[in-house]
Amino acid sequence: MNIGDVADLSGLPAKTIRYYEDIGLVEPLRSSNGYRSFRQSDVHKLAFLARARALGFTIEDCRSLLKLYADTDRASAEVKQIAEEHLDRIDSKIAELTEMRATLSHLVDACAGDHRPDCPILADLAMEQKAGSISKASG
């Protein structure tokens, strides 16, 4: 199977598949004309990668997961740990974004958004650290 077919099947761009080969995630064969030749197992692996990436696992996570997937004797605990760590990262990110959202939404609501120059958003951004003791206290 050529890269275009595999791209269609896995949902990954051909560029990305080549990249995944570069970094050693897949190792397709080569045809005599130099074209990459993908086996069914390669397609399966790429679909696995597409799914894991869509769930936000990093490439290095994916590498670990693929190893664990290939090892039929692995303990599910190992996989679960990777997933739980990822879940924690997701939770942190959501919390961070939610806080940003709250602040920003507050500012947006406070801004008239008209032709006049007064803008609470800029005012907040420009807010000076009056006390001086605020910013670098516990860095």
Place this chain on the structure above:
Amino acid sequence: MNIGDVADLSGLPAKTIRYYEDIGLVEPLRSSNGYRSFRQSDVHKLAFLARARALGFTIEDCRSLLKLYADTDRASAEVKQIAEEHLDRIDSKIAELTEMRATLSHLVDACAGDHRPDCPILADLAMEQKAGSISKASG
């Protein structure tokens, strides 16, 4: 003021401040010894940047916001628009992460996480597109 002092005041690493100069966000003066010499207005600007970046505005957003900030005649609507677009991006990101979180958390809950090899997480990741018509339908 030297870069170290400004770093302390703004909360930004010196490296980052140099980078901001590289990309034209600040233009500190230079002392005779070649050291960067920051005015109060530079410090103010950097604090503005630190705050905006903490709220997740991109560098290009920051560039626009700084321009608008410098222009005392701007309409608050312009600022509000940037902020609202950013708010939308945040909302999308939160939605995406929340969906990931739900799926992943479901899988983690389903996984025993013990010494046995059965693992619903890997099973899901490896899930084959049986129908074949699923993946590339509306690309």
Place this chain on the structure above:
DNA sequence: TGTTGACCTTCCAGTAACTGGAGGCCCTAT
């Protein structure tokens, strides 16, 4: 006066995970 040591400088390279593009070969159809 010499020498630490902290602070500053520039420049280069690397991060994560691709993406875009140039230049060129391969294959099929007309």
Place this chain on the structure above:
DNA sequence: ATAGGGCCTCCAGTTACTGGAAGGTCAACA
């Protein structure tokens, strides 16, 4: 023969920094 599409490699760019090497500057101290 020629047109087109698919494939190849290699290089560069993306975002927003961050780390490190090699070296200049400055204040303090013996």
